[in-house]
Amino acid sequence: MSRVLEGVATPFNALGTVCLHVLEEMGALFIFFLDSVRLMFAGWGQFAKTVRQIYFIGFQSISVIALIGLFTGMVMGMQLYFALSVFGADGFLGTGVALSMVRELAPVLTAIMLTGRAGSAMTAEIGVMRISEQIDALTIMDINPMRYLVAPKMAASIISFPILTALFNLIAITGGWLTGVKLLGANAGVYWYRVEAALSWDDIYGGFLKALMFGVLVCTICCYEGYYTHTRGHAGPEGVSQSTTNAVVKSCVIILMADYILTSLLW
């Protein structure tokens, strides 16, 4: 009898352990995030470090974001034109491109691209610093590693993600115009009128809010994974690669989950 009960209880035990682990990780992530936000304002020295991170996360990502934005807009313009022209509604091309970009695609794709380009680099950088004792060295020098390494990245992410999302929006809407109007022959005046008429400030605020949230999530997850590389199963370079993979996968999944929740709450 006890064996039967044990057999029934084992999966529940396992599920409970997983749930506790997830809750524990979420709690640790939240404390990590609060700590980094608190330390963003710890002295003027943070300003220079934040500017350097904005250059890395923001400025150096411009070309990638522009390229992705252009092709996403072009594909969207083409597909929507084909779909709408079946119903003779190609005049609404601008509405479709603008709303889908501003509300959904720009924040999500920008965040995913930045996870790949900057987030993975954050994890790898901090992870390598951890395994090569550089973080211990900072601690011994009485320099808070969270303040020195994580807080500037957090501030830079909060600033860079919305700005790059805005850039993505502009280029993607222009990409939609290139294929829809220049290539397939939709009316240019109607396209731009529909873009302007379709977008309300709520859409734009909502898109920026999403970008901001994604920036916070990506930075928190990526820095956290790197910071605690040494606590993972594998130590050394393998641990760093595992942490980097974890950071990118978790970030992408969380971005899409958060996107659904935010979309439900905002509109």
Added chain:
Amino acid sequence: MTTAPGIELKNLTVGYSGNPVVSDMNIEIPGGKLTMVVGGSGCGKSTLLKHILRLNAPIEGSIRIGGHDVFSLSGKAFRCLRQRMGVLFQDGALLGSLRLVDNVALPLREHTSLKESRIRDIVRHKLELVGLGHALDLYPNELSGGMRKRAGLARALVMDPQVLFCDEPTSGLDPVMSAELDQLLLEMMGHFDMTMVVVTHDLASMRSIADYVVVLGDGRCLFQGTVEELEKQQDPYLRRFLDRKAHERDTPRLTMPPIDRTKMKLNCTQLLDEG
């Protein structure tokens, strides 16, 4: 008369996740002397160092530096104590994104209100002390292993510490460079009034520069005293360690037959014969 603080370990058991690595240590490291903590690989030397630096919490016991219990001090008080310590890590642990000058200047920029010109002077002086006055603008990846260690030493010394900890300073260095680094540590001892704790398994280094020796092994502290006292010890473990003798084995090491070359995927014998 030295003012450098001594270090006292009382009933100390250190380890990870509740599993002891070295147990029940009662060690007194004298102030103003160069103490070497020696022992075989994996005996817990670096673990002990991490505990003294409060990077890990001990399982049991206390650590006192200059009479202050490291684990009872408040955060701010411990920060003050920490600013009086310097650490030379195994590979220097220099920040890869900073030039040498910025690496060494980092503690000064973070903890003092000195002018940039003064900071640069101090940094230049410390780097010249360790023979790296010419390498100010180099990045860590442009330095050799020995240079990285010397740079790490300059950074550890930049705040004029009262206690300097060195983790395996001569590991990975050739004998000449090891001897030079030992000489450098001795010069630093002469230059600054400080307590130096060097973790190593380099016996030559121990014999040439140590004032006081602590030997760890078998999960405990096996010996503490001077080098002369250590050399007179007859304990079998200590003798094996000091005389560099391998453990005697009951069974022969080579019990496997050699690999059959005819089973190699690439027929090397034939290929090499054919030229």
